[in-house]
Amino acid sequence: MTRVGHSRIVPRNTVRSWLAGALTVAVALGCVAAAPHTASAANTPTPGPALVPLGTATNFAVLAGTAVAATGPTVVTGELGVSPGSTSTGFPSGVLVGAAYKGDPVAAQAQIDLATAYDDAARRPGTASLRPQLGGITVAPGTYNPTSGAFQLTGDLTLDGQGNPNAVFVFRAPGLVTSPASTVRLINGAQACNVFWQVDGSATLGAGSRFIGNVLALNSITAGAGATVDGRLLAREGTVNLDTTTVTRSACTALPARSTSTKLAAFCNPEAPGQLTLIATVTSSGAVPPSGPVEFFANGVRQDRSQSDDGGRASLTMSQVPQRTHKFVAAFTGTNRLDPSASPILTVAVGPRGVCPAPPASPATPAATANDSGQGGQGTVRRPRGDRAFKARDRERNRHRHPRSRHHHHWR
Incomplete structure (x- = not known):
């Protein structure tokens, strides 16, 4: 296993500012979709959701419960962990820019902190419900559930930070599936480190997709060939499967x-x-x-x-x-x-x-x-x-x- 030293990221308790802007709820075809207002002095300030606390799991780009399996020239920037399992395959054929923790106390603590973050995201009150198909919409900061079934993404999903770098987006669903070549985009100050996908099941990212955010899955996570992830792939009980995937651990930056x-x-x-x-x-x-x-x-x-x-x-x-x-x-x-x-x-x-x-x-x-x-x-x-x-x-x-x-x- 190839290891590269790097500075440890320490979770920060940041005081979240009030968001300038309000959430417009539009009803179409029986589904409720969120669209942000343009921020202005006339908008009524609305408090955004708090950051989901990842604890020591913040340091990991990939974390699995049973095993991590990588094929092809996968590149993972950030720490890799497995607990309670201890199996990791595909390296050094792939590149790990970080340390690996397999079945040890560091990985075990990260799993404990992941469980806490998962429960935190699951319990918080929702902002609105979105149609299951997320492609083609722009979403303001908030906590969202699908009107039915799993979240799906075909095409582009745009996350609008409304000028606030601390804006938090939480998506909760029994499953997550993105189509090949789909994209999550950030605008107006939104940061990948503040995007969370709480999945009460498994997540699948399509081949060649460009995904943003931290996936907190109960079961397994699978990334298709050539997918890129700006965030984290964190699975509580199952495996994380990577196929020529680039995963870069996101970091919230004050500057x-x-x-x-x-x-x-x-x-x-x-x-x-x-x-x-x-x-x-x-x-x-x-x-x-x-x-x-x-x-x-x-x-x-x-x-x-x-x-x-x-x-x-x-x-x-x-x-x-x-x-x-x-x-x-x-x-x-x-x-x-x-x-x-x-x-x-x-x-x-x-x-x-x-x-x-x-x-x-x-x-x-x-x-x-x-x-x-x-x-x-x-x-x-x-x-x-x-x-x-x-x-x-x-x-x-x-x-x-x-x-x-x-x-x-x-x-x-």
């Missing part, structure tokens, strides 16, 4: 400047066919320089750590990269001022001649480019324009690199 994103690109050296240089670029949403530790992973195995400079750049050069298709990930592990983030998976195929493609037949032949668009998938490596350009970039990179990464890293 938007805490959030970060990480991208990864690869460069080859035509004079050293087996050599590959990975360049990670970390960006922050505010003025804090994205300087901090960056972990590099190859095929789910941690290779080394480098320190990003004030511009957010960190690099790792590997020698003697073997012939095969490799999957690389860079993870910014966070600081006390910045949240962690992981890059999409970068796939690089290494052929019999090494990393660099064969020399072009003529100067008009286009050079290969790296797949660093942030979408993952099959990628090639960018080839520098001439030996002089490569050496100049190498000198600039080494000037900012962490002392541990000044020399080439041999493949392991």
